[in-house]
Amino acid sequence: MGFGFLKPVAAINGLPDSGHGLCLPPTVHSTESCGAIPRTRSIRIKEYTCWWPPLSLIPLTPLAPNRATVLVNGFPIMLAGDKFIVHPSACTNIVIHMCPCGKSLCPKPTPYPCSVLTTEDRGVGHDRTLYPTTLTVFALKRLIARQLDPLGVGFPGFSYPCSSVVAYGSMNVWAG
Numbered sequence: 001m002g003f004g005f006l007k008p009v010a011a012i013n014g015l016p017d018s019g020h021g022l023c024l025p026p027t028v029h030s031t032e033s034c035g036a037i038p039r040t041r042s043i044r045i046k047e048y049t050c051w052w053p054p055l056s057l058i059p060l061t062p063l064a065p066n067r068a069t070v071l072v073n074g075f076p077i078m079l080a081g082d083k084f085i086v087h088p089s090a091c092t093n094i095v096i097h098m099c100p101c102g103k104s105l106c107p108k109p110t111p112y113p114c115s116v117l118t119t120e121d122r123g124v125g126h127d128r129t130l131y132p133t134t135l136t137v138f139a140l141k142r143l144i145a146r147q148l149d150p151l152g153v154g155f156p157g158f159s160y161p162c163s164s165v166v167a168y169g170s171m172n173v174w175a176g
Contacts, residue, residue: 006176007146008169011075012063012082016054017128017151020163023051023091029117031107034099038112040119043126043161050114051091054167057128058085070139072170078145080132086125087151087162089114120161128152128162137175146175 027049030038060083067076092111099108115121128151132143147169152159159165 006174007148008171009072009173009175010078010145010147010149010166010169011072012057012059012078013075013168014056014058015168016056017084017087017162017164018167019052019054021047021051021089021091022049024049025092025094025111027093028109029093029095029112031096031098034097034105034108036097038095038117040117043118043120046089046093046114046118047163049091049093050089050118052087052126052162052164053090054164055085055087057166059083060085066140072173077139078130078149078166079139080130080143080145082130082145084128084130084151086121087128087164088125089118089121093117126161128164130166131159134175144175 032038070077091114094109095112097108097110098105115125116123120126130145132145132149134143137144147166148156149166150156150159151164152162154160156165
């Protein structure tokens with residue numbers, strides 16, 4: 001068994017992941033010179049002020065026909081290494097631009113989307129790749145995914161770059 005207990009098997013059915021982070025829009029990200037591009041910070045730092053809401057687990061590439069040979073309640077199952085569409089942030093933080101005004105500099109607070117301020121997002125969102133926690137259940141020679149499996153390298157609740165987990169699974173098909 002994966003971590004010693006059974007969990008529902010995850011199917012590709014368009015349901016969202018868990019989401020991660022905390023949205024605090026009035027947070028000042030940095031102070032920059034007038035017109036400068038803001039420095040980016042790691043997603044580990046930005047998770048305390050930016051929110052990546054639950055987003056549908058839609059595969060990045062079309063599924064191969066052999067995926068239709070293993071179904072859970074009529075849906076193909078998620079397998080190790082499945083990649084999903086990028087996960088953008090739905091929050092903003094403030095960058096203060098110090099611009100000339102008269103004989104001094106005046107602060108001009110400007111809201112920026114968190115995906116622009118996060119290194120791993122590259123302006124559009126970070127990757128989500130499935131890393132199953134089971135060690136013994138395979139389909140098509142790959143580990144199957146279960147509810148609460150991380151969408152980044154690591155373990156549930158603390159994975160990189162995406163801290164989201166698979167939020168839904170089949171209520172009548174379980175795996176250990």
